[in-house]
Amino acid sequence: MLSPGSTHADVVVVGAGVIGAACAEALSGRGLRVTVVDRGAPASGTTACGEGNVLVSDKAVGPELTLAQASRRLWPELLDRLREEAGPSLADAEWDEKGGLVVATSGAAARALTGFAAGQRAAGIDARELPEGGAAELEPLLTPKVTAAVHYPEDAQLQPVLATAALLAAVTRRGGCVVSGTPALGVESGRGGRVTAVTTRDGALPCGAVVNACGPWAGHFAAAAGAPLTVLPRRGMVLVTGPLPEATVRHKVYDADYVGAVAGDDADLMTSTVVESTRSGTVLIGSSRQRIGFEDSLQVHVLRTLAAKAVALFPALGRVPVMRAYGGFRPYTPDHLPVIGEDPRCPGLWHATGHEGAGIGLAPATGRLLAELMVGLPPHVDPWSFRADRPALTKGQAQ
Structure with missing residues (x-):
């Protein structure tokens, strides 16, 4: 198990569910050193309780449907790439294009x-x-x-725990690490309020940025980081x-x-x-x-x-x-849209949460979008509707 503070990560992803894993995989694929930290075991929270749905059928026309369409294209491509990297036995997520x-x-x-x-x-x-x-x-x-x-x-299904494990295995193969059983408590900030570390029960994890992928607990972590969000x-x-x-x-x-x-x-x-x-x-x-x-x-x-x-x-x-x-x-979230992007109130704090029951299906496009925004590449979908400072998330919150 990693001793917090023993290494400096470019990015610490808080949350080892499918969304956190997809973000970590996309970031490590861009050459960033990533540490994933979770209070429990990987995929043991919301991801373990999902049905593995990759759906376009349940989403009205709008930004979430656009994200779902992108993810539906990305999932089979991503799984193929992981199989090429690790072999079929280590990247089998039971992908099923059942409709x-x-x-x-x-x-x-x-x-x-x-x-x-x-x-x-x-x-x-x-x-x-x-x-x-x-x-x-x-x-x-x-x-x-x-x-x-x-x-x-186009509707499909996969096994969410297996998919998450395959994503996290890719991160570790690329030099990253996964820390389980270590609750994240908040962040440390330096000059200009920029994040410099994630604080945990066992000490600090120095980093250049942190991704809040805490799922239903994302509102708690955002508040602890000084940037409250309405995620329930x-x-x-x-x-x-x-x-x-x-x-x-x-x-x-x-x-x-x-x-x-x-x-x-x-x-x-x-x-x-x-x-x-x-x-x-x-x-x-x-x-x-x-x-x-x-x-x-x-x-x-x-x-x-x-x-x-x-x-x-x-x-x-x-x-x-x-x-x-x-x-x-x-x-x-009150407007039923995910939160994907940097929080303008806390430089270096990024969010990837609020997917409700669609996180399995939206994970690849979420991870790719967050990585594109973080490294300055043109985003493959318009990120505006998913921004962290939209009124539905911050209304009544301390600014």
Whole structure:
């Protein structure tokens, strides 16, 4: 284990989840010496509680969709490059271009879904409205009550912990290091208020810049660094079935209400139906969203709601045993956009957080964008909407 203060890093990335790992990989790929520090084990927080979704289907036209499109192009390229560097066994993230299927079961939901898809098509998304019976051809066990369906061939899935491990392994191969079990407490600053080190429980890590990739805890770290941000935890829960025969569920399938839940601002419980299989044969059932701080007790009523909605969409799941359930916290921002870039209130403090439940899908483009901005290269997507000093993040905060 690294002894804090024993080496000087160009950049310290705080947070060893998929976003922090993607930033560290992109920065080390630009020749910077990177140290990644995390209070726990790599990928043990929000990343471990994700479903591995790489989606374009759930995002309205705007800056997040643009970032998602860039990430969807980058993920397979990045994984190919990591495999070339490390070999297939060390960079296998179970990449699966399974596609997504969004369905409606009422007339109002059908109209909303087809209108949403039409806007996405205008932005370059492959969103295919299916004829009557088309959804059943793709998913034979789906409820016959479907009134409209849109197929998104670009939606994909990977195993988030494996992907994070592959990214961090690339960082260490390039001379960086990963420090686990070491909480970051804040920063030290020098002339002009510029960051000179990250303070930890075990001492200081000298650096030229720090990246706040703390996920749901990013607001706490930003405040400790003297640059408060409104990044809050939003809890989600997932059910996992026992292994089922291959092709029981063939795509990521969710009801049209999911998009509204993702974009919702209500702190109270919001649920929608999401059903998808994994390579091991288990089926993941979600999703819920609830702003209750860091309360992590198991909420049986939420799990019952998820199960009932999943059975309504796939009646055959009513006979399937549930193996386990898990919950996690996602980094929520009031305007539902990530924070990517340097904080003008604290030179040398950079943020990469606020992706809520989309961090797995948005990670490669986030890492690349942050690295481009840090080293002064033209950004591959417009960073303006993701800036740290936008009003939604700093309203009411100390400046």
